[in-house]
Each structure stands twice: as C-alpha cells, then as structure tokens.
Amino acid sequence: METESGYDPDLWRSLSEMGVVGLVVDEAQGGSGVGPVELEAVMEEVGAALLCSPLLASGVVAAELLKALGDKGVSERLLPEIAAGTSIATAVLTGDSGCWTEEGVTITGEIQDGGWQLSGDGSYVLHGQNADVLLVVANTDEGLAAFVAASSAEGVSIEALPTFDHTLRLAGISFDGVEADRIEASGSVWEAVRRAMDLALVALAGEQAGGAQKVLDFTVEYAKTRIQFGRQIGSFQAIKHMAANLLLETESAISAARHAASRLAQDSENRAEAVSLAAFACADAFVKTAADGIQMHGGIAFTWEHPAHLYLKRARADAQLFGTPAYHRERYLQELGA
Amino acid sequence: MSSDNQSSNDVLREEVRQWLAENWRPEIARTLSQEQYGWETSETRKAWLANVVESRWAVPRWPQQWYGRDLSDEQGKIVEREFAAVRAPGAGQDRINLWANTLLAGGSQALKEKLLAPLLKSEVNMCLLYSEPGAGSDLAGIRTRADRQGDHYVINGQKVWTSGAAVADYGMLIARTDWDVPKHRGISFFFCPMKQPGIEVRPLRQITDESHFNEVFITDVIVPVENLLGELNTGWQVLNMALAYERSSMGESARGPRSGVAESRNEEPLVALAREARVLAEPKLRQDIAQAISYKRLNALNSARAKADLEQGTSSSIMSLGKLAMSRILHEEARVRTEILGAQSLFEGEHYPRAEDANFLTLNAYFTSIGGGTDQIQRNIIGERVLGLPKEPEVDKTVPFRDVRTS
Incomplete structure (x- = not known):
C-alpha cells in the first residue's frame, strides 16, 4: 500500500500462478476459463483481505474488454500475457468527469500518415502507473473505436493521481499523437465496454460484500472482548442493534453480489437489472458497515494503527468506481421499465 | 439415498x-x-x-x-x-398445525384423546392467550394467575392481542402458578375452555380502524387439571416450543394495500403509482422508489439463499433476518407511497383509494415492526443468537416474581 506501485510483485506472481489473474481468460489463452460466479467468490476474499493489486484493472476490466471486443488477433497476443501476470493491462474509458458513459469518453482517434493516432486526456485509469498495455476507447470519425497502445509509446504521459484510498492506484494519462493499433470489434464498442464494466461491477460487488462481512466479523469480535462499565460492550443494546442492522446489510450484499454473478454467468436477459442492484446495494452496504464499524469500536478505530479506516476508505472508493450508487439506482429503475 | x-x-x-x-x-x-x-x-x-x-x-x-x-x-x-x-x-x-403439535408434545393422555382428532379436523376453534397489557416484549412477566382448587385450576387475569377469541372453543393460555420463584419458573401452560361465563371478549379497535384482535377478561374461569400441558411450572418451555411451531408455520404473508384497485401486473406497484401520479420523472422520487424496491428484492434473494443453504444441510443465519427486513420494506414502501401522492394523502374514503392504500400501509406497517416481537427485540435476538453477543444483564432473572418491579 505504501509503495509507489501499490502492489506486491511477488504476491502478484503467486496470484498469477494460482490462476487468479487469468480467472476469466479462456484456458486456450492460458487462463482458468471460469466465469463471473468464481470471480465473485474470489473477490469476496479480496475484499476481506483488502488486497492491493491490479487484478480488477488487468484481470477483469482489460481481459473482459478484449474478450468482448472479439478481435482474435489482438486477444491471442495480449490475453496470455495478461493471464500470466507478465503484462499488466488497463482500460482508458473516461476523463476528468469520471462518468463511465459513452459521453464521458475524452480521447479522440485520427488517421495520420496511414496509421491511427490518439490524443486527449484520460483519467481515473486503474493502475495506469503500473500498466504496460493501454486499451483506449476513443471517438473517431467512424464513431466509437477501441485501440491498443503501449504505455511506453511516444506521446504517452502518465501521472499518478493522489487517491484518498491508499490501497487504490489511479492515474491520469495524456495522449499526444500516440500511435495505436485499432482493435477490430466484432460488434458495438460501447456494448463491449458495458460488458466489461458489468463484470467489473460484479467483481466490485463481491469485494464489497466480502469487505463488509470482514468488518462485521472483527467488529462483533471486538464488541465481545472490549469491557466498559464492567460489561462487554456488545451486551449494550446500543451496540447490539447496530450489529444486527449490519448483519442485514451484509447478508443482503452477499445475496445481491452472488445473484448478479449468476445472472451474468447465464448471460440472462435481466443481467443489467441484477448487476445494477448489486452495484448500489453492495456499495451502500460496505460503506455503512465500514462506517458504523468505526463508530462501534470507538477511539481505537480513530487511529491509524487499527485497520478499520482502511476498510472505510476502500468502501468509499469502491462506491465511486464505474458509476455512483445513485447512478445505479437510476439504471436499476430503468431496467425495471420505469 | x-x-x-x-x-x-x-x-x-x-x-x-x-x-x-x-x-x-x-x-x-x-x-x-x-x-x-x-x-x-x-x-x-x-x-x-x-x-x-x-x-x-x-x-x-x-x-x-x-x-x-x-x-x-x-x-x-x-x-x-x-x-x-x-x-x-x-x-x-x-x-x-400449531395447536395439535403443541398438544401432542405436552398434553395429558386424556386431553390428547379428547382433542387431537378434532384439532386435526378443524372441528374446534382455538386462540392464543399469551400477551397481557403488562407483558408484551417481556412475556415472562405475565400476571394472570392459575390457582389449584381440587381437580381444577381457577384462572383470573387479562389477556390481549387474541384473534378469534369470540369463536374459540379453547385458548392456549399461560398463567402464573408460583409467585415465589423467578419469573420464568412459575408459569404453567393450559388449554383453557373458552365457552364459559367467566370469559369476556372485547374487540380492540386498531389504529387502522380495523378489529382483528380482542382483549380477553378472565374471571374465575375453570380449567380441569388434565388440561395442563407439561409439568406444573414448566409452562415457559412448553410456550417456547409452541412459539417455534408458530414461527415455522408463519409465511412471509405481510399484507399489501387493501383498496383492491387493479395494479399493472407487469409493473412494480410503486412505479405504476408514480406514473399514474405523473411524478415518475422526479429524480429524488426515482431514487427512493429504486431503494424501496431493492429492499423487497434483496429480501427475496436472502430468502432464496437461506432456502438453498437449508437444502444443503447448512444452517443459515439469514432466516432470522426476514422479519426485520420485512418491517423495513413495509415502512419504506408506505413512506414512498405517501411521498408520491403528496397532498393527496390527506384524504380517505372510497373516492381516494390511493390515499387509502398509502395511509393504511403507513399504519399497518407497525403490525410487522411491533407484532410478534418488536424490531428492537428482534435485534436483540439476532445480536445474541446469531452474532453471539452477550445478553444484557437481567435484573429480574433471579428475583422471586412477587418482588419484581412493575410499571
């Protein structure tokens, strides 16, 4: 967390060898070839442990975006390296607005001297400072298109952004006439982005549910051991009732995350409804659990030496990535036909 | 297999x-x-x-x-x-069958021979005589008394929240039979015959203006000794068994709006209501509607997960959350309905069925958040039995009941 890269390369290597990084990459391309359900289960553990890694950036968003774009040549070149963890990829989808929507795309692509060149400023790029491969969604004369560029290419400048959650790495990336290869999408580019973001949201939902569960566990444990007024503080209804409410939040988050994962795995018609429900329910549940968890601990959790603050910071960060809870409530209602 | x-x-x-x-x-x-x-x-x-x-x-x-x-x-x-x-x-x-199971488990040979078959055939009507005006959340604090006189007990006291009391043939009744021991240890459980002069049933007018429950005044009511279930003074254990049967037979059958105005079968009721009221475009309401619907949906997902856990033989902590979740669903739905209607919710009567629904739900939500154990008691139960948090010290646990403080 305190290092510049924000992750432990040795741990990253082990995760890659275990098949975690290439969880959703096909076996033919060196991945584990499993789906959203398994990813969600892994992410519950990731959330509990507050893992610091480019897993979401590279193994989830970038990998799924490549799969969804469906350019065989590019996929066969990039996915094996992503799955093996030897290459870290990330997607440039939005700019300073932080709107993960089609209108939020800030990069433009033009043909110059017979090749594509990218220009513009991207932001909120997950692990942008650690990436080798940049997948860039850009506006072109022909509409939205996807490109792949090397982070070391001329004209790319990467600036680490100061994140409130120190376990998170975000970068701003500027493109100044950067040469890039166009990815030949088999369908709509934004539809592919949508698919990648839906998988990312399910992964985040799992992380949030697992994080909330962990906070509830250590908070309840603390309430059983901390003595004040000659009693365990958990015997006070003021604490007990907060814990009961958090159990409802946590269990609901787990249900929502797993449900969304299974809907995504079945590629069912109402997958968007399930994903958006999980997105806001899990985001809100993790923030509430982490916040109330601090309150229930009292003074000790106001210090840096207790990990509770790390969970609140992660919870607040997770709640903003790929759309706010309010955005997802709105999307949920639209999916319900309103 | x-x-x-x-x-x-x-x-x-x-x-x-x-x-x-x-x-x-x-x-x-x-x-x-x-x-x-x-x-x-x-x-x-x-x-x-x-x-x-x-x-x-x-x-x-x-x-x-x-x-x-x-x-x-x-x-x-x-x-x-x-x-x-x-x-x-x-x-x-x-x-x-709450009645028959309780009788089978705790009844005397004579009482089982007399009532088991009629209970199973629904030939006798039953009611519950548990709660009292002074013993709601603290049910073990009952003050209705049963005193032995020869081959029968004489009951005196007052019960409340009794549905079906007017037509009941018997009531499952808890009464105090020993005042010199702590509260849980002096209670006995009876099948009390209801068709006798000492039973007076008065309907309660609820906040919804309905009457589903009664108060039952009990004066010198006679109960034969064979109608005692379990041993004398072990009524608390019999009661807990009966309550377990009651919970297992209670579905999640909370009542919805009562107007009967047709609502679209394909659309969420709150969405339909907001559309009809022409406020579906208001962002704040949209957020509230989505949230209210999500509570319902999350509860359904929780129940499905609990059921799957049960089928796999693993115990689930989610079951105990259902009632608390339901009370949040109902109160929130009532609140959002009222917000959608705005000033229209001022009205009542047949010309204002939407207002009737919102106002009825607002009041009837308390049926779930108070009835069958308040939300606060429910949170105690979840905290203690599911999360394993220690119990609050009970000041009356070891005190003879006659010395326990009352309001």
Whole structure:
C-alpha cells in the first residue's frame, strides 16, 4: 500500500500462478476459463483481505474488454500475457468527469500518415502507473473505436493521481499523437465496454460484500472482548442493534453480489437489472458497515494503527468506481421499465 | 439415498396419488377453492379434513397411535407434495398445525384423546392467550394467575392481542402458578375452555380502524387439571416450543394495500403509482422508489439463499433476518407511497383509494415492526443468537416474581 506501485510483485506472481489473474481468460489463452460466479467468490476474499493489486484493472476490466471486443488477433497476443501476470493491462474509458458513459469518453482517434493516432486526456485509469498495455476507447470519425497502445509509446504521459484510498492506484494519462493499433470489434464498442464494466461491477460487488462481512466479523469480535462499565460492550443494546442492522446489510450484499454473478454467468436477459442492484446495494452496504464499524469500536478505530479506516476508505472508493450508487439506482429503475 | 429407500418412497408416492385420485373429487375441489377464508370452517372442509385424518395423511410423521404413520421427514414431504400438486388441503399438519403439535408434545393422555382428532379436523376453534397489557416484549412477566382448587385450576387475569377469541372453543393460555420463584419458573401452560361465563371478549379497535384482535377478561374461569400441558411450572418451555411451531408455520404473508384497485401486473406497484401520479420523472422520487424496491428484492434473494443453504444441510443465519427486513420494506414502501401522492394523502374514503392504500400501509406497517416481537427485540435476538453477543444483564432473572418491579 505504501509503495509507489501499490502492489506486491511477488504476491502478484503467486496470484498469477494460482490462476487468479487469468480467472476469466479462456484456458486456450492460458487462463482458468471460469466465469463471473468464481470471480465473485474470489473477490469476496479480496475484499476481506483488502488486497492491493491490479487484478480488477488487468484481470477483469482489460481481459473482459478484449474478450468482448472479439478481435482474435489482438486477444491471442495480449490475453496470455495478461493471464500470466507478465503484462499488466488497463482500460482508458473516461476523463476528468469520471462518468463511465459513452459521453464521458475524452480521447479522440485520427488517421495520420496511414496509421491511427490518439490524443486527449484520460483519467481515473486503474493502475495506469503500473500498466504496460493501454486499451483506449476513443471517438473517431467512424464513431466509437477501441485501440491498443503501449504505455511506453511516444506521446504517452502518465501521472499518478493522489487517491484518498491508499490501497487504490489511479492515474491520469495524456495522449499526444500516440500511435495505436485499432482493435477490430466484432460488434458495438460501447456494448463491449458495458460488458466489461458489468463484470467489473460484479467483481466490485463481491469485494464489497466480502469487505463488509470482514468488518462485521472483527467488529462483533471486538464488541465481545472490549469491557466498559464492567460489561462487554456488545451486551449494550446500543451496540447490539447496530450489529444486527449490519448483519442485514451484509447478508443482503452477499445475496445481491452472488445473484448478479449468476445472472451474468447465464448471460440472462435481466443481467443489467441484477448487476445494477448489486452495484448500489453492495456499495451502500460496505460503506455503512465500514462506517458504523468505526463508530462501534470507538477511539481505537480513530487511529491509524487499527485497520478499520482502511476498510472505510476502500468502501468509499469502491462506491465511486464505474458509476455512483445513485447512478445505479437510476439504471436499476430503468431496467425495471420505469 | 439407497435404492431401497428410493423404491419405498415411490410406493408411498403412488399410494398417496391413488388415494387422492379416489377421494379428491372435483366437486370438493371446486367448493373448497371458492370458500372465503375465515374463522369458521365449512362443513365440506370439515368432511374432507376428517377423511384426510382418518386415512392417516394429515400427520404421517406422527406415531401410529395418534393418526400417523411413523414416516420420516422426507417421506412426510412426499405426502405434502402430492397434496399440494392437486391443491388438496389437510396434509402436513405434523409440520404446521400449531395447536395439535403443541398438544401432542405436552398434553395429558386424556386431553390428547379428547382433542387431537378434532384439532386435526378443524372441528374446534382455538386462540392464543399469551400477551397481557403488562407483558408484551417481556412475556415472562405475565400476571394472570392459575390457582389449584381440587381437580381444577381457577384462572383470573387479562389477556390481549387474541384473534378469534369470540369463536374459540379453547385458548392456549399461560398463567402464573408460583409467585415465589423467578419469573420464568412459575408459569404453567393450559388449554383453557373458552365457552364459559367467566370469559369476556372485547374487540380492540386498531389504529387502522380495523378489529382483528380482542382483549380477553378472565374471571374465575375453570380449567380441569388434565388440561395442563407439561409439568406444573414448566409452562415457559412448553410456550417456547409452541412459539417455534408458530414461527415455522408463519409465511412471509405481510399484507399489501387493501383498496383492491387493479395494479399493472407487469409493473412494480410503486412505479405504476408514480406514473399514474405523473411524478415518475422526479429524480429524488426515482431514487427512493429504486431503494424501496431493492429492499423487497434483496429480501427475496436472502430468502432464496437461506432456502438453498437449508437444502444443503447448512444452517443459515439469514432466516432470522426476514422479519426485520420485512418491517423495513413495509415502512419504506408506505413512506414512498405517501411521498408520491403528496397532498393527496390527506384524504380517505372510497373516492381516494390511493390515499387509502398509502395511509393504511403507513399504519399497518407497525403490525410487522411491533407484532410478534418488536424490531428492537428482534435485534436483540439476532445480536445474541446469531452474532453471539452477550445478553444484557437481567435484573429480574433471579428475583422471586412477587418482588419484581412493575410499571
């Protein structure tokens, strides 16, 4: 967390060898070839442990975006390296607005001297400072298109952004006439982005549910051991009732995350409804659990030496990535036909 | 599962099917499906139930001595599934008949002989005489007394929240039989005959202006000693068993709006209401509507997960959350309905069915958040039994009941 890269390369290597990084990459391309359900289960553990890694950036968003774009040549070149963890990829989808929507795309692509060149400023790029491969969604004369560029290419400048959650790495990336290869999408580019973001949201939902569960566990444990007024503080209804409410939040988050994962795995018609429900329910549940968890601990959790603050910071960060809870409530209602 | 088991299950299934084919005649099915549900049981229903009981399908898990077949739980489910498949009532009472199960577990030989069959056949009406004005959340604080006089007990006191009291033949009653021991240890459990002069039933007018419950005033009411369930002064244990049966038979059947105004079958009721009120475009309301719907949806997902856990044999902590979740759902839905209607919610009466719905739901939500254990008691239970948090010290736990402070 305190290092510049924000992750432990040795741990990253082990995760890659275990098949975690290439969880959703096909076996033919060196991945584990499993789906959203398994990813969600892994992410519950990731959330509990507050893992610091480019897993979401590279193994989830970038990998799924490549799969969804469906350019065989590019996929066969990039996915094996992503799955093996030897290459870290990330997607440039939005700019300073932080709107993960089609209108939020800030990069433009033009043909110059017979090749594509990218220009513009991207932001909120997950692990942008650690990436080798940049997948860039850009506006072109022909509409939205996807490109792949090397982070070391001329004209790319990467600036680490100061994140409130120190376990998170975000970068701003500027493109100044950067040469890039166009990815030949088999369908709509934004539809592919949508698919990648839906998988990312399910992964985040799992992380949030697992994080909330962990906070509830250590908070309840603390309430059983901390003595004040000659009693365990958990015997006070003021604490007990907060814990009961958090159990409802946590269990609901787990249900929502797993449900969304299974809907995504079945590629069912109402997958968007399930994903958006999980997105806001899990985001809100993790923030509430982490916040109330601090309150229930009292003074000790106001210090840096207790990990509770790390969970609140992660919870607040997770709640903003790929759309706010309010955005997802709105999307949920639209999916319900309103 | 062994193939022996499998084949005996197949034989059983075939036997139930055969019996239903011969007995569940279309005219019975038609009559029963058109019945209004109420406290009184129709003759057709009684005749059908009597047939089910005498053919030993009502309580197949029970011992043969008492109308049963000594079947396993799994086999019992086979019987229930076959009955459910043709929508025939009466099976599965060994799981859900609160009265009969309590009597079987705690009743005297004489009382079982007298009442088990009539209970299974719905020939006798029952009510619950547990809560008192001074003993709600703290049920063990009851002050209704039972005093032994010869071969019977004499009951005096007052009970409340009793539905069906006016038509009941018997009430399951808890009363204090020892005042010199701590509160949980001086209570006994009775089947109290209701058709006698000392019983006075007064309907309670609820905040919804409905009357589903009664107060019951009990003056020198006579209960034969054979109507005692369990040993004297062990009523608290009998009660907890009865409450467990009651919970297991309670579905999540919270009431919705009562206006009966047709709502779109395809659309969420809140969405339909907002559309009709022309406020569906308001961002704040959209957020609230989405949130309210999500509470309902999350509860359904929780229940589905709990059920799956149960089927895999792992115990689930989610079950205990259902009631708390339901009370949040109902209060929030009522709040959002009111917000959608705005000033229209000022009205009542048949010309304002939407306002009726919102206002009724607002009040009736307390039925769930207070009835059957308040949300606060429910949070204690979840905190203590699910999360393992320590109990609050109880100042009256070891004090003789006559010395316990009251309001």
